Amino acid sequence: MATIVVTTCVSAHHFSHNPAHPVLFLKEILHVNIETDMPKPSVLIVEPDGFLAGIYGRKFEAEGWNVNIAEDLDDAKKTLQKKKIAAVLFEPIISHHEAIDFVQGVRNDVKTSQMPLVVLSELSERREIERMRAAGASAYLIKGHFVPSEAVQKVKALLVSSKI
Secondary structure, three states: OOOOOOOOOOOOHHHHOOOOOHHHHHHHHHOOOHHHHOOOOEEEEEOOOHHHHHHHHHHHHHOOOEEEEEOOHHHHHHHHHHOOOOEEEEOOOOOHHHHHHHHHHHHHOOOOOOOOEEEEEOOOOHHHHHHHHHHOOOEEEEEOOEOHHHHHHHHHHHHHHHHO
16 A cells, blocks of 8 residues: 655645545646556455356446456466455355365465455355354355445455554
């Protein structure tokens, strides 16, 4: 995460035209587009249903994220090795045992140990949720209970809290 420190002598009239938007003020002074000059976080969406992966991917892109999509956990592991990913949103595909192994593997890797891992599943059994959380999942979202924009907000909040 980059930090910008600006020290300047600015009179009060600079803020008078748009006092609620210091980002716009910085853009004017620095002559940069903060949104495009700052690196975008990358999310990995692991979802076997291409339609659902696309819906979630478009929501993340609309919020300024780079999106990577994997159809299964093997592809997800390869993507995590090759790319710098900030967070993972995944469907525990095939078996929860395999998903638990995936979560534990991510948590045991120094490079990804602090990364938010969010389970997005149709399964709502308390026992399954507790097993995934105990394995190291940051959150467990039940499909149908959360719309894609809420999932994006949850991942963003987890990413912020993991940086503190």
